Amino acid sequence: MTKVLPQLINGEWSESRSREWIDVTDPATQHVLARAPKATPEEIEAAIASAKNAFLSWREVPISERARLMLRYQHLLKEHHDELAEILARETGKTLADAKGDVWRGIEVVEHAANVASLMMGETMENVAREIDTASWMQPLGVCVGITPFNFPAMIPLWMFPLAIACGNTFILKPSEQDPLTPNRLAELFIEAGAPAGVLQVLHGAREQVDALLTHPDIRAISFVGSVPVGQHVYRTGTAHLKRVQAFAGAKNHMVIMPDAHKDQVLSNLIGASCGAAGQRCMAISTAVFVGDSRAWIDELASQMAELRPGHWQDPQAAYGPLISPQAKQRVLHLIAAGKAEGAECLVDGSHCTVAGYPDGNWLGPTLFRGVTPTMSLYREEIFGPVLICLEVETLEQAIALVNNNPYGNGTSLFTRSGGAARQFQHAVEVGQVGINVPIPVPLPFFSFTGWKGSFYGDLHAYGKQAVRFYSETKTVTSRWFDDAPVSGPNMTIQLK
Numbered sequence: 001m002t003k004v005l006p007q008l009i010n011g012e013w014s015e016s017r018s019r020e021w022i023d024v025t026d027p028a029t030q031h032v033l034a035r036a037p038k039a040t041p042e043e044i045e046a047a048i049a050s051a052k053n054a055f056l057s058w059r060e061v062p063i064s065e066r067a068r069l070m071l072r073y074q075h076l077l078k079e080h081h082d083e084l085a086e087i088l089a090r091e092t093g094k095t096l097a098d099a100k101g102d103v104w105r106g107i108e109v110v111e112h113a114a115n116v117a118s119l120m121m122g123e124t125m126e127n128v129a130r131e132i133d134t135a136s137w138m139q140p141l142g143v144c145v146g147i148t149p150f151n152f153p154a155m156i157p158l159w160m161f162p163l164a165i166a167c168g169n170t171f172i173l174k175p176s177e178q179d180p181l182t183p184n185r186l187a188e189l190f191i192e193a194g195a196p197a198g199v200l201q202v203l204h205g206a207r208e209q210v211d212a213l214l215t216h217p218d219i220r221a222i223s224f225v226g227s228v229p230v231g232q233h234v235y236r237t238g239t240a241h242l243k244r245v246q247a248f249a250g251a252k253n254h255m256v257i258m259p260d261a262h263k264d265q266v267l268s269n270l271i272g273a274s275c276g277a278a279g280q281r282c283m284a285i286s287t288a289v290f291v292g293d294s295r296a297w298i299d300e301l302a303s304q305m306a307e308l309r310p311g312h313w314q315d316p317q318a319a320y321g322p323l324i325s326p327q328a329k330q331r332v333l334h335l336i337a338a339g340k341a342e343g344a345e346c347l348v349d350g351s352h353c354t355v356a357g358y359p360d361g362n363w364l365g366p367t368l369f370r371g372v373t374p375t376m377s378l379y380r381e382e383i384f385g386p387v388l389i390c391l392e393v394e395t396l397e398q399a400i401a402l403v404n405n406n407p408y409g410n411g412t413s414l415f416t417r418s419g420g421a422a423r424q425f426q427h428a429v430e431v432g433q434v435g436i437n438v439p440i441p442v443p444l445p446f447f448s449f450t451g452w453k454g455s456f457y458g459d460l461h462a463y464g465k466q467a468v469r470f471y472s473e474t475k476t477v478t479s480r481w482f483d484d485a486p487v488s489g490p491n492m493t494i495q496l497k
């Protein structure tokens, strides 16, 4: 019997009454692992009503108790770390080591959420006018929603609901329909940690379910992570319905390589950052920009990349796993074919990749192109596969101009031994997350995840202090206490006296 995924509504796990279901498949075999419902309109209403009701009491729970829930949750997540990683590896195809990393990066955000008391402190000032004091408080918003992508089914839900809930909000999670087993398990553990009924709800589904949440009058804020077209749709629709929205979208991340860089470090970091997780990371390096003589390393890069082997998540030798779906693989194959047709030189071609024992997996071998120009589809589109494209320029200034002309701005890195070049790059580059000799500069949760330009719609980013601002409202209280001095008459001006 295929497992039927329940939804979490008002503290109860229950089977949906939906007539529409989505198969969740193992990307290495196409076996159906579970069926997820498309939540019905009644279930969506019930979840929102429950979250709205739970907010009334949850917002009154002392902040230290809310922080303790996060501590208990963090402890449980650590206890179940390996189990969660196995669930995640099975439904995404990620190698076990990478799946563990996905869970771990999420646990770090829960640790951060346990610091909510210091993060939510307001500001105070006495004597802003004679005997008048002002204090600012940060108060929760109400019902918040998270819509998450397939590529980090532990980390990205954990970017969202722990902090939102620690701030005193209630939350509805709509995970990716492609790998919803991990988020369901995360939510079970959250209930086990002691979350009261209604504080977290989990609804399953796709476009229609997202649209119902984006337009519902009782939702205050939407956190979204996913592709560019959907991110734009979520941002436009959510803000048109007067909600606070943060939408993290696609990317095209460049690594710029200076001729003075450490060659072996460059090659190994390029390979890991482009092909790790089969290139299905929003911070993957998909574009290498070789400056001057560093272009001489491209042939060695090709021979090292050709050695990489994808494989099943249980194979400890596998460098990475399959793509998430046959459709995702087809999309990347089309882009590889377009690259060849448009005149790029394919040095390593992973189009015809097989893995023994798994004839139906969505495998793609590592693929490397050189001679790519900015007008080619390979450069213009986010590929989201184990494909690295190489461009060549003469100077650092030209490399910076290339990166800045790209519409995306999620991540970029520079490999060099020159402090001057690093300073110039980090200052001038128009990208929100910059690595200096660090290929994938994802900040830890005490900072924020700060993608720019076409990679992000909104202003306050994920996790860190910015997320606490996103999930809260600021109230300023200005107060005065009277003594028995005689009243000098009404103050007819705007000035505080």
Ligand code: NAD
Pocket: 147, 148, 149, 150, 151, 152, 174, 175, 176, 177, 205, 206, 207, 208, 210, 211, 225, 226, 227, 228, 230, 231, 233, 248, 249, 250, 251, 281, 282, 382, 384, 410, 451, 455
């Ligand atoms: P996706 O946009 O297809 O799906 C994301 C979510 O949106 C899912 O929950 C899905 O059910 C929902 N959705 C899909 N189509 C919709 C529609 N038409 N209307 C409303 N909702 C819809 O993204 P994906 O393929 O799951 O994830 C990969 C993408 O996410 C890549 O583009 C990647 O760069 C991006 N991503 C970005 C970041 C970041 O921080 N910038 C992080 C991870 C992933």
